[in-house]
Amino acid sequence: MDGIASLITIDRFSPVPLYFQVATSLEDLIESGKLPAGSRLDTEVALADRLGLSRPTMRQAIAHLVDKGLVVRKRGVGTQVVHSAVRRKVELTSLNDDLRRAQRSPRTEVLAFSVAPAPEHIAVALHLEPGADVITTQRLRYAEDEPLALMHNYLPAAVAPGLTPEQLGEHGLYQVLRTHGVQLRIADQTIGARRATAAEARLLGEGRGAPLLTMQRTAYDHAGRAIEYGSHVYRADRYSFEVSLVAR
Amino acid sequence: MDGIASLITIDRFSPVPLYFQVATSLEDLIESGKLPAGSRLDTEVALADRLGLSRPTMRQAIAHLVDKGLVVRKRGVGTQVVHSAVRRKVELTSLNDDLRRAQRSPRTEVLAFSVAPAPEHIAVALHLEPGADVITTQRLRYAEDEPLALMHNYLPAAVAPGLTPEQLGEHGLYQVLRTHGVQLRIADQTIGARRATAAEARLLGEGRGAPLLTMQRTAYDHAGRAIEYGSHVYRADRYSFEVSLVAR
DNA sequence: AACGTCAGTATGTCATGACAAACACTTGAC
DNA sequence: GTCAAGTGTTTGTCATGACATACTGACGTT
Structure with missing residues (x-):
């Protein structure tokens, strides 16, 4: 598999920070089911490479998802999309x-x-x-x-x-x-x-x-x-x- | 004022990550009132300098506090401890x-x-x-x-x-x-x-x-x-x- | 067959350097 | 006197490089 990098496009001239573009793209892929629950993401090094980003930027994007509870990371193992039912929106809503x-x-x-x-x-x-x-x-x-x-x-x-x-x-x-x-x-x-x-x-x-x-x-x-x-x-x-x- | 850097000690040989040592130290200072509500922290560059850390590490520590809602940052202005009443513990309690x-x-x-x-x-x-x-x-x-x-x-x-x-x-x-x-x-x-x-x-x-x-x-x-x-x-x-x- | 060891892989931590953007304040012009 | 432009400060973003640590699986020994 080529991975999911091909589904993500980033715009270097957009005022939106790169890490944020990547984070929202990944989020969309997870929400839409293109990255199913339990599936493993490519390694951050590989992703950074394919997207033409540095590793810290890629890390910042993924950290965003970890923060939201969308993915789980394990050293030496990789990054996995968590079970679907856990993914509830945490928001300040009216x-x-x-x-x-x-x-x-x-x-x-x-x-x-x-x-x-x-x-x-x-x-x-x-x-x-x-x-x-x-x-x-x-x-x-x-x-x-x-x-x-x-x-x-x-x-x-x-x-x-x-x-x-x-x-x-x-x-x-x-x-x-x-x-x-x-x-x-x-x-x-x-x-x-x-x-x-x-x-x-x-x-x-x-x-x-x-x-x-x-x-x-x-x-x-x-x-x-x-x-x-x-x-x-x-x-x-x-x-x-x-x-x-x-x-x- | 010399700032609050003198109140923070870090141990380079501890297995605890540096950014985490700094973050918990700052947290303690805020909880204990040594960094009162509304007070401004030194700039991240100055803090990193005085503690002998790199700027990214210092940033990671402060980002931790921002995440918890303990401090607020503004570009061009600085980092401020938020109003005391906002600081409620967000925990998963029984x-x-x-x-x-x-x-x-x-x-x-x-x-x-x-x-x-x-x-x-x-x-x-x-x-x-x-x-x-x-x-x-x-x-x-x-x-x-x-x-x-x-x-x-x-x-x-x-x-x-x-x-x-x-x-x-x-x-x-x-x-x-x-x-x-x-x-x-x-x-x-x-x-x-x-x-x-x-x-x-x-x-x-x-x-x-x-x-x-x-x-x-x-x-x-x-x-x-x-x-x-x-x-x-x-x-x-x-x-x-x-x-x-x-x-x- | 079971256990320990070792290599490979992936994330975690940290440093250095650079430029961009937002804000506050000062300075200057009208 | 007031408003606008400019300047300095501070955080935000991004790149590159390096070493540490935890996990997995294969290999070898007991």
Whole structure:
């Protein structure tokens, strides 16, 4: 076999780093099944050679895949694509993105939207000075015309100056943030459960005391600034969280 | 200031890689507060110089910290320790470890323990041949003498040959696995909620229909082998999950 | 037949050198 | 006084070369 090098093309004049071009190419090959689970990649030296790259660059590309848990390397042995079921996406996603990807036609109703000085506990969660302005929103998220989640969100007013309720109704919060140039990087979430209050049950179309999934999240951008605090409740019979953990 | 290089010592004759020695040293300095949040590290060139290392090695060490979300780098600016609140441990932990760390004196009651061919859905979850032997356990976990969680676990019999119910009563599952040389690396979890069944309510000391947190987890070792499948339920009023996500 | 040894192979670690790109700050022009 | 251009600093990317270490398999000895 000639190996898979022939399936990868790199563009030396692209502003995209070479190692990244190679990494994404390999990723695509694995996702598409052209590199099946358990198959062995060529050695990094051979690959580097065939692609006309140096070994460190090739290593950097493969290290990227190791990091994502897509391949496993063993000294003296080689590089293998891991078992398919292990390959779950580990991402910082918003509910809207998730639903859209799952083809569950999300719809959003903006129940409240205001800008005001932050209450004590919100200021703490966002690491803001007491009294700093925050955008407060309350939204009801539907999937396939069934209510699914009730979401309270708080953002420092500074991070998304031109934010409007209309934008939130059209797109997800994270999507809107991305258009504002915000790059989320780390999120701390607390996931729990409790009974629905009367008001929540009514909004979500559930019975009284129905079990709800709760989630509080603080999200930070690449510079470590707190960007968003959210407190959400989900109908437990229609939603669950999928989380992947990678030990370091 | 002379910088922090003087606080780091490296041992060229240690089998521990140089970049790793530096990375852990820096990590310690950050954890201990000697490198306070927001402070700037020396440039990688200066650090490499003072420590007698090459720049790539120094970069590898710092990249490790970036990966963990401990520091942030900006081209033309430098490397900064991120805000303290962002620095949450991202780990693959077991409930027992968590409780022990939180000083909540865990105790475990082993309700069932057996070795038998895997039922269909368990074999699928663990990616085993149908009919392969699995260890099946059912445990009730207490914290401060209050029931907290009911845990069903399934392990391929091959991964932990000498496992006994006594070990499970004494130590956590992950702790026992570690003594068997198993290194967990990736876990896929699904977290949801539902009402307690009558049996669950009785075991957990809850009322009928009380909300429970549910978690299904499949854990894999460094080679991508499925090691454990667990299906757990937690008292929602006494437990919640904390999860940190890092975008890649 | 079982065990130990040795060679081959692949990844892991480290050094040196060079250029590119982004950012902050200063300087200069209008 | 304000804005733009330029300069220096710092990280990002890439190449080449070398030695170390872990695993596999074959060979030889006991």
